[in-house]
Structures are given as structure tokens and as C-alpha cells.
Amino acid sequence: MWVWFAKLGSPRWFYELSGKxxxxxxxxxxxxxxxxxxxxxxxxxxxxxxxxxxxxxYVHVPVASISLACFPLMAVAGAITLVWKMKLADMVAKCVxxxxxxxxxxxxxxxxxxxxxxxxxxWAWDARLTSMLIQFFLFVGVIAxxxxxxxxxxxxxxxxxxxxxxxxxxxxxxxxxxxxxxLHQPASSIxxxxxxxxxxxxxxxxxxxxxxxxxxxxxxLILRTRNEILIRERRSQWVTDLITRSQS
Amino acid sequence: MKSHxxxxxxxxxxxxxxxxxxxxxxxYALSSNIDLFYTPTQVAAGEVTPxxxxxxxxxxxxxxxKHSEEQLQVNFITTDYxxxxxxxxxxxxxxxxxxxxxxxxxxxMTPEGQFVASRVLAKHDENYMSVEVKAxxxxxxRQRVMGQIQEQGQSQGNYQ
Numbered sequence: 001m002w003v004w005f006a007k008l009g010s011p012r013w014f015y016e017l018s019g020k021x022x023x024x025x026x027x028x029x030x031x032x033x034x035x036x037x038x039x040x041x042x043x044x045x046x047x048x049x050x051x052x053x054x055x056x057x058y059v060h061v062p063v064a065s066i067s068l069a070c071f072p073l074m075a076v077a078g079a080i081t082l083v084w085k086m087k088l089a090d091m092v093a094k095c096v097x098x099x100x101x102x103x104x105x106x107x108x109x110x111x112x113x114x115x116x117x118x119x120x121x122x123w124a125w126d127a128r129l130t131s132m133l134i135q136f137f138l139f140v141g142v143i144a145x146x147x148x149x150x151x152x153x154x155x156x157x158x159x160x161x162x163x164x165x166x167x168x169x170x171x172x173x174x175x176x177x178x179x180x181x182x183l184h185q186p187a188s189s190i191x192x193x194x195x196x197x198x199x200x201x202x203x204x205x206x207x208x209x210x211x212x213x214x215x216x217x218x219x220x221l222i223l224r225t226r227n228e229i230l231i232r233e234r235r236s237q238w239v240t241d242l243i244t245r246s247q248s
Numbered sequence: 249m250k251s252h253x254x255x256x257x258x259x260x261x262x263x264x265x266x267x268x269x270x271x272x273x274x275x276y277a278l279s280s281n282i283d284l285f286y287t288p289t290q291v292a293a294g295e296v297t298p299x300x301x302x303x304x305x306x307x308x309x310x311x312x313x314k315h316s317e318e319q320l321q322v323n324f325i326t327t328d329y330x331x332x333x334x335x336x337x338x339x340x341x342x343x344x345x346x347x348x349x350x351x352x353x354x355x356x357m358t359p360e361g362q363f364v365a366s367r368v369l370a371k372h373d374e375n376y377m378s379v380e381v382k383a384x385x386x387x388x389x390r391q392r393v394m395g396q397i398q399e400q401g402q403s404q405g406n407y408q
Contacts (some may be wrong), residue, residue: 045378048343054376083257119369120342125354126284164264167273179275180282181305183352188374195384197375 008088011229012238016221030237031210039205060205063214064107064132068170069217070100071135072144075167078160090226091232092155093163094146095224099217101139108132111184119183127176128184131169138166139162153233268374284354291363292331296322298357304333305352305371311346336366344370 014214040058047054080086111129112122123129142159149155177186190203233239285305286296296302306326313324321338328384335353345351350371355364377385 008401042270045380047376048379048382049372050376057376079257081259082260083253118344118372121367124369126286127282138288164260165267168264168268172271180279180284181287182367183371185372185374195381195388197377197381197385199377199381201378201381202376208271218370 009088011088011091012236014088015226015229018226020194025215025222029212029215029219032215036205036208036212038208044205045201047244049160053114053117054202056110058209058233060107060110060114061206062210063103063110064110066213066217067100067103067107067132067135068173070096070103070131070171071138071163071167072099074163078163081156081160085233088229090152090160090195091225091228092221093156093159095221095228097139097142097146097159099220099224101136102145103217104132104136104139108136115183121170124183126182126184128173128182129178131173131176135169135173138162138169177242254283288326288328288331288333291333291357296357298359301354301356303352303354304331304335304363305350308345308347308349308351310347326353333363334361335363335365335368337368339367342370344372 001226036058041055044058045054046052074093077089077096080089081093108129111132115124116122136138142162145162146155149158176182177184188198188203190200191198192200200226230239230242275322277320285303288304289304290296293303304326306322306328309325309327309332315322317360320336320340321336322341323336325332327333328334329390337353337355345368352371353363353365354367354369357363
């Protein structure tokens with residue numbers, strides 16, 4: 001297992017392997033995205049309370065759930081950087097931050113667009129919305145911290161600490177709707193009964209959309225990380241070989 | 249694992265655990281301030297002073313909504329099924345506002361115990377379903393209630 005772990009830490013190994021994965025990931029993402037979007041936007045029946053507004057959920061829930069996965073991922077990568085000084089872990093931690101920022105921003109924006117017709121307001125200072133806004137600023141903070149420190153190693157350490165500390169916000173976001181009374185509704189429990197609230201006709205397309213957006217996230221992360229590998233390893237033999245081969 | 253790595257990992261886990269406890273305790277201490285609204289039970293218990301700007305959240309009580317004839321003014325009762333708060337509001341209500349719906353009203357209590365709202369927001373619950381499913385559920389519920397009434401009628405008939 002440790003051999004595998006050490007191998008995974010090698011940027012070159014990751015670059016070569018992810019290159020083989022990418023076509024499959026593209027294919028799976030395109031398929032799920034096409035099926036999910038068509039189903040969610042055209043075939044999901046109108047909600048008995050919200051009408052067509054329910055379709056916003058099929059974007060809001062996937063982007064929000066992925067934004068919550070980004071911070072723990074960055075924290076774990078940061079911990080690996082601090083303890084094992086694995087080069088690849090810090091590259092992933094650096095690359096996941098802007099993606100997490102985007103997904104958090106999208107979750108806040110789609111939530112506001114949904115809130116205006118349903119709640120009657122774009123924004124409320126309730127625990128769920130506020131903790132999500134804090135996560136948005138934490139991502140801004142991590143990105144700013146990294147660009148403020150010139151030395152790659154020092155920046156890696158500082159960002160790792162901030163990521164580990166900031167990850168405490170994630171359970172707060174997740175359970176805010178249960179711990180406090182909020183305007184945001186709690187998580188739904190899905191039902192396999194087609195004559196009950198949250199029937200399969202509502203959540204199966206949502207599951208497909210979550211899968212599609214997860215793949216989109218993984219692809220974006222891999223592409224960014226591959227660029228970062230090439231930039232940081234530009235002086236190594238295998239990268240120069242790669243460039244001469246692509247030029248010839 | 250090498251000893252210096254163990255030490256770094258130990259420090260990280262210690263800091264993370266310490267911070268979690270610190271943040272957990274401060275959130276616990278702040279918990280009533282993090283709540284978005286007061287419940288009618290909290291209002292009845294006197295946790296709110298008249299004139300203080302607050303939010304009250306609850307269900308719109310069935311049959312309590314009274315619209316004014318000429319103005320936008322509306323009176324309704326919001327309830328948590330233990331206590332009620334009498335709400336007076338003048339303005340546009342959200343589309344989802346109706347009897348039995350969860351709402352959050354922003355405003356203040358008058359000394360007479362009425363809540364004058366400057367804004368009313370609708371809360372959405374965690375149930376999503378199509379018009380057809382909702383209609384089928386309502387029909388099943390009606391049938392169940394009708395069956396109960398019939399059963400009661402029969403058992404009463406047996407006594408006579």
C-alpha cells in the first residue's frame with residue numbers, strides 16, 4: 001500500500017495515468033450531463049408548490065454538495081503536504097481552491113435565484129447561507145494567501161494550515177439546518193414510493209446531475225493539476241522530453 | 249512512519265481537535281443568536297421585549313388569514329401548534345403564502361402583544377413532488393379519513 005501511496009505522489013506517474021483516464025471521464029461526463037440536463041429541464045414534472053422553479057434544484061444541489069467536498073479535499077491534501085511533503089498533494093491543494101470558490105459561488109447564486117420567487121428574498125442571514133458565504137471568503141483567503149507568499153514551500157505550508165483550520169466550517173454548513181432554525185430547508189429524505197413526497201421521479205435525475213457535476217469537477221481538477229505539474233516540473237527531464245516530442 | 253512525521257501529524261491533529269472544541273463551544277454559547285427566528289413558544293415565554301426588531305417563524309394557522317377589503321393589510325395567526333402569535337402585515341405576500349405554510353415574519357411586538365410585520369418570507373419544506381403525486385396523496389388521505397368516519401358510524405350504530 002505504501003508503494004502505491006509513494007507512486008501516487010509522483011507527479012510524472014499522475015500525469016501519465018490521468019492522461020489515460022481523461023477520455024473516459026469526458027465520455028462519462030458528457031453522457032450523464034446530457035441525460036441529466038434533458039431529464040431535469042424537460043421531463044421532471046412541475047412541483048405542486050414551486051412549479052418550474054424546482055428545476056433550479058438540479059443545478060443548485062450538485063454544485064453545493066461538491067463545494068462542500070472541496071474544502072475537506074484541500075485539508076487532507078494540506079495535511080499530506082505537511083506530514084509527508086508530497087509534491088503532488090500541494091499541487092492538488094492549490095488547484096482545488098479556485099474550483100471550490102467557483103462551486104461555492106454558483107451554489108450561492110443559484111440559491112439566491114431560487115430564494116427570490118420562493119422565499120420572497122434573495123438573501124437571509126440564516127446559519128446555512130451565512131456559513132456558506134464564510135466558505136466563499138475562506139476560498140478567497142486561501143487563494144490570496146498562496147499568491148501573497150513567493151516561496152512555493154512556505155506558501156504550501158501556510159495554505160495547508162489555513163485549509164485544515166477552515167475545514168471545520170464544513171460540518172457547520174452541513175448541520176446548520178438541523179442545529180439552528182433557518183430559512184433554508186433541511187435535507188430531504190428520498191422515498192422509493194412513487195406516491196410519497198420526494199419520489200424517484202424527483203431524485204433519480206438529481207442523482208444523475210450530481211454524478212455529472214462530480215465528473216465535471218474531477219475533470220477540471222485533473223486538467224488544472226496537469227498544468228501545475230508541467231509548470232513546476234518544467235526543468236525535469238521527462239517534461240522536456242514531452243515538449244520536444246509534442247513539437248516534433 | 250518516521251518519528252518526525254508522526255510528530256507533525258500529532259501537532260496537526262491536536263490543533264484541529266483543539267480548534268473544533270473551541271469553535272464548537274463558542275457556537276454552542278451563541279446558539280440562540282444564530283437562530284434566524286423566534287418560535288411562538290419563545291414569544292409566549294416572554295423572551296422578546298416589545299419594540300425590539302425580531303423575526304418570528306411558524307405555520308400560518310388554518311382559517312386565520314383575514315385580508316382587508318380596501319388595503320393590502322392582512323391579519324393572520326402564526327403558530328407552532330403550542331402557542332400562537334397574532335401577526336399584522338401590510339404589503340405583498342410571497343406566492344407560497346397560504347394557510348398551513350411555514351413563514352418567517354420580520355418586525356416587532358406591540359405592548360398589546362400583536363406582532364407588526366414589515367416583511368413576510370415563506371419557508372419551503374423539504375418535500376418535493378409533482379401535482380399528480382400530491383393529488384394522489386390527498387385522495388388517499390381523504391379516503392382514510394372517510395373510512396375512519398364510516399367505521400365510527402358503524403360502531404356507534406352497533407351500540408344503538
